[in-house]
Amino acid sequence: MNKVSKRSRQFFRALFSKMEQDDHEAVNRYLDRREKKLFYNMDPAIQKHCVNVAATVLSMVSGRPDLNQPVLVKAGLLHDIGKSQGAFTVMDRVWYVLVKKVSRRLAKKLAKPGNAGFFARLRNSFHLHIYHTEIGASIAERAGLDKDLIYLLRNHHNHCLASQSEELAILLKADELN
Numbered sequence: 001m002n003k004v005s006k007r008s009r010q011f012f013r014a015l016f017s018k019m020e021q022d023d024h025e026a027v028n029r030y031l032d033r034r035e036k037k038l039f040y041n042m043d044p045a046i047q048k049h050c051v052n053v054a055a056t057v058l059s060m061v062s063g064r065p066d067l068n069q070p071v072l073v074k075a076g077l078l079h080d081i082g083k084s085q086g087a088f089t090v091m092d093r094v095w096y097v098l099v100k101k102v103s104r105r106l107a108k109k110l111a112k113p114g115n116a117g118f119f120a121r122l123r124n125s126f127h128l129h130i131y132h133t134e135i136g137a138s139i140a141e142r143a144g145l146d147k148d149l150i151y152l153l154r155n156h157h158n159h160c161l162a163s164q165s166e167e168l169a170i171l172l173k174a175d176e177l178n
Contacts, residue, residue, distance in 0.1 A: 017048035026051060030073045034143050039077055041084040049178055050077050056174035067167055068148060075152035075171050078145075082136030082153075083128050092125035099126070133157055 027039055039047060054076030061067050100107040111126035128135070137154035152171050155161050162169040 017045050019044060019047055019051070023048065023051045026054065027077060030054070030070070031077060035074060035078060035145065038081045038084070038139060038143060042081060043083070045090065046080050046083055050080055052178040053077075053079060053171075053174045056177050057170060060170050060174060067170070071146060071148050071152065072167055072170060074146075074149055075156070075167075076174060078136070078140070078149070079153055079156045079171065079175060080132060080136065081139050082132030082134065085128060085135055085139075089125075092122055093129070095122055096126050096129045100129075 027036060031039055039050070042050065054073050057072050057076040058069075061069050061072055096107060099110065107126055108130055110123050111130050112120075112123040113127050133154055133156060137150050140150045140153050148167075152168055155165075155168055156171050156175060158168070159172065162172050
């Protein structure tokens with residue numbers, strides 16, 4: 001039941017979320033000009049999710065000078081930039097979650113880049129969900145972002161590597177909580 005309530009909360013957040021003034025202030029506080037451009041290329045619902053992840057990261061690293069807090073917060077704000085490479089709706093995301101629940105293999109088989117028409121857009125949303133970590137890391141590399149930040153973006157769903165990096169484990173947990 002916990003996963004159902006989490007997914008329901010995510011769905012309604014995505015439907016009704018919007019960036020508030022304090023969200024924009026947080027973006028301005030932590031991101032430079034290049035990073036803000038990447039952030040604002042994302043869909044507003046994804047922007048809000050990323051702001052929430054960054055806020056959770058901040059609460060998790062408070063009082064931890066051993067961690068690279070600026071890079072972790074930037075990673076929270078930018079972790080889903082790979083999803084900015086196509087147009088898809090909240091309902092496209094719902095379809096992806098439902099199909100993936102039935103069969104991860106089917107979701108991966110359906111994933112193809114493209115945007116023309118309903119099914120192409122849906123297949124593109126599957127592609128972006130599955131490969132957004134690598135797409136986002138490539139975007140960050142082309143923008144010349146910090147290598148530690150790129151590592152976190154590329155691996156923010158990699159549970160295996162999380163045991164080797166406390167910073168990655170924190171980002172992964174903050175993303176899962178939001």
